[in-house]
Amino acid sequence: MPERISGKAAPFPYDNVDTDQIIPAQFLKLLQKKGLGRYLFYRWRFDESGNPRADFILNDPRYRDASILIAGKNFGIGSSRENAVWALVDYGIKAVLAESFGDIFYGNAVKNGLACIALPESVLRELRERAERSELYLTIDLGRKVIEYDDRSLEFNVDEYARRRLMTGESEIEYTMRNYLNRIEEYEKRMPSFAARGIDSVTRRILEG
Amino acid sequence: MHLTITDKIWEAHEIAREEGVSLLYIDRHLTHEVTSPVAFSDMREKGYRIRRPDLTLAVMDHNVPTDSKERPTMDELSKQQMDALWKNARDFDVPLLDFYSPYQGIIHVVGPELGFSLPGLTIAAGDSHTSTHGALGALSFGIGTSEVEHVFVTQTLWIKKPKQFRITMNGEPRMGVTPKDLALYMIGQIGTGGAIGHIIEFGGSAISGMGVEGRMTLCNMSIEAGARTAIVEPDEKTFEYLKNAPLAPKDDWDEAVKYWRTLKSDPKAEYDKSISFDVRDVKPMVTWGTNPAMVAPVDGRVPNPAEVKDQQQRAEYERALKYMDLRPGQPITDIKIDYVFIGSCTNARLSDLIEAASFLKGRKISPDVRAFLVPGSEWVRRKAERLGLHEIFMNSGFEWRHSGCSMCIAMNADRVPSGKRAASTSNRNFENRQGPGARTHLVSPLMAAAAAVYGRFVDVTELDLDREVLSLA
């Protein structure tokens, strides 16, 4: 993952975009994460017969190749489906700017290299208006924590853990195993009995039926 | 230091901390057929194994048919997803409640009722409503698929400690007002993003007066206010609820209870945010829009977008009314219903079924309504049958189904047809949630039962309930 993310931005002036809208449940039956971009915002993008809806922002010829969304507040609330992030990434979205994000969505995004940057409402409004006037290209510099466009530069805050993950793109599992396996083993030795006791084979057979 | 219950459980499970993010040991991991396949295939590819299969429980719930166990109606993709979980559970040696298990059900119903979920534990599941388990006094997290894999392999989770939001509910609700109404009322007050980044700790006399299953309804719906999760201090009711559960402690029960009694927030503990309200003011609630914060009391009206000042919110309201096909100012009790769904991890436990049956006994549903009763687990179904509740439902015209997520998410054959309107006891009224073009109104089981009979919403606080049925609770 690069330190800098650049791309064309599209205004996405909706609040409370839930992950059911980002990718409807019917597409959760696919068993892999590749190719989900086709179904991104499926019911907003296409009508009942599968034709693009002219009034949906990403169908606007001006924004078809956008890779950064400038959203409203509470982006990615609702279901924990990581498919929402996979669909955005597969479609070509590299970053989402919003006033706030659903907590689980935010965590999922970090793990898939999708940058989620929180900005104040007034800044978002200004950026959206700017993107509506004419093509807007943004560069998000994670190293310096600034967004650059035109001749301007905007500072932003992002938590350090997320920033490091986005920049290194290292597998979290490998990282945990390499650095903390000992402590995990130690922890398991001192767990209280009620917590440590899992599903024994007898109970397991009864429950499985 | 004055600590909250969250602080106490967090501290007991924190293995490390980096840049403000904690590595927590996860005591129990639940998984289902929809959010696990990618984690399993990646593990296969990388040669990982599951660290503690005995602390893991897989359940089929989202896709399962609810019409029959003998000749189920199943589409090819659902079947593939269930077969995949079956194979994954076998290959990785994970206990699995499959479609035919007598204890199959929705993971958030099954975990607590089996005693897999217990007070003082950390619990994770690849499902947002994992917050439900917090009702037992556990720290529970809904996680994404990458995190599911992380828990499989390491039995830990990297997670930033949420801020803490104390919601105090005092008083006794009036007859007919249920935990679901309190949940919808709360979301209406604080909004869909009102608790983002926070864990909600529920407390107050209304919470201690409420049954454990009602607390689950509240914790379940906290997600719809944006909360990371929710928790309630365990008490005697919690212990009573768990006492003979198949996976609850046996020989060390007393020792466990002794520890659980210490899981209380210190009286002087501080919170990042707190609110309190009196539940006597709450009426039965009905959502009118396309997120759970778009809600009104049953004696209220659909709002008029023209009166909304904020431009973006006005646009959102207009869009919602168009999708829902409602008029500004329309009385809630004028809204006619085609479908009724009593089910989901929010409201399909025994107490919910008793609540609905207390009104349905001796009554018939409207001929214009199709009504589903989908128990939260097969065990709930059996318990209800032992009490004779299934007869009350079937005699009134409800379909008595097998357990599963069903019409909450419409991934199986159960769905609300396009343009039809449902009263639903589930937790999300998002566009197309109950099927493409479906219109959803979220309500309590009691409100749903009454809507089935009248074919429209009615104020249940004015109705007679069957005392005998209620006393089964």
Ligand code: SF4
């Ligand atoms: S019942 Fe609905 S909300 Fe609950 S786990 Fe199933 S799909 Fe999710």
